[in-house]
């Protein structure tokens with residue numbers, strides 16, 4: 001049983017948060033439509049041990065349930081979860097599932113055991129006008145080459161075997177639309193995650209020269225997050241010198257060279273909501289060149305902030321920022337013209353992404369920004385031939401007229 005950490009402050013997500021999310025979702029779907037969603041399954045790590053469990057974000061958003069192997073059913077008439085069957089042996093090792101606890105967390109009408117739950121679910125699907133689920137269209141998550149958790153895929157197979165099933169529709173776009181706008185309790189979770197991440201970065205920079213190896217800093221981050229009842233929202237990046245040029249460098253196992261820049265990209269996760277902060281620090285004395293590059297990125301970020309306001313899409317912002325980036329890269333004598341391919345040699349990623357239950361949260365780059373959306377602003381310049389990379393990343397909330405920097409209290413060094 002994955003119950004709440006009793007040391008955490010009061011649970012900021014009441015059952016009403018989840019039941020309201022369910023109502024909102026159903027109100028956006030056609031009359032008579034039902035929703036069936038799979039929780040994540042456990043992922044095998046070695047023979048009979050699993051990776052730490054992390055719930056599928058949409059399933060959590062609609063139930064709050066931190067249990068693998070469940071299936072959620074929603075209609076305008078009833079809402080329930082089908083819990084997986086657990087043998088006596090399984091219960092001895094992993095504990096029993098408590099239906100009453102799951103019901104209290106989620107506010108669902110019912111928690112059914114597997115067999116009777118599926119019988120009921122099948123009947124209700126047959127009577128529905130359409131069945132909405134997450135259709136795992138791509139077996140692999142294209143940009144990162146990741147394999148999807150198999151649970152959603154298996155659920156689709158199981159639904160397709162129901163006789164006289166009405167049409168199967170993808171619920172993902174509707175869920176994305178809902179999740180884009182953050183509610184007050186979600187912002188509380190994010191602010192808590194940001195506060196602990198900032199605290200960890202502050203602790204680490206009291207004396208950066210006391211660390212010999214990148215892994216010592218990664219361990220310090222883990223220690224502080226865990227002490228605060230949080231986990232990492234993603235594998236932290238602790239990259240000394242040239243390692244910062246590998247964008248997703250997560251080995252964190254090299255000696256920290258002195259008189260180099262050190263890039264730390266990390267975020268604590270609280271109730272599923274992750275911070276995503278990057279700072280680039282000096283270890284020892286920096287050269288003029290290193291200082292110029294760091295200052296260049298800091299200035300770029302100030303110019304980037306000014307692009308964020310309601311009504312503008314990320315696509316527009318990314319396009320406008322390329323020209324701003326080109327000016328800085330020319331000033332640093334890294335490029336001569338305005339060619340996209342030259343800029344991409346030193347700035348090979350996006351300026352921004354949505355932030356929320358998934359660290360790279362759902363949402364389209366073509367959607368005009370609206371109050372309540374949370375995004376990152378993260379310009380970076382990477383120069384492998386000079387063994388340095390600088391990225392500065394903050395998290396912002398779009399407001400009625402512009403934006404609010406949620407990470408403004410996280411120290412930002414000037415060199």
Ligand SMILES: [Mn+2]
Pocket residue numbers: 276353376378393
């Ligand atoms: Mn990021």
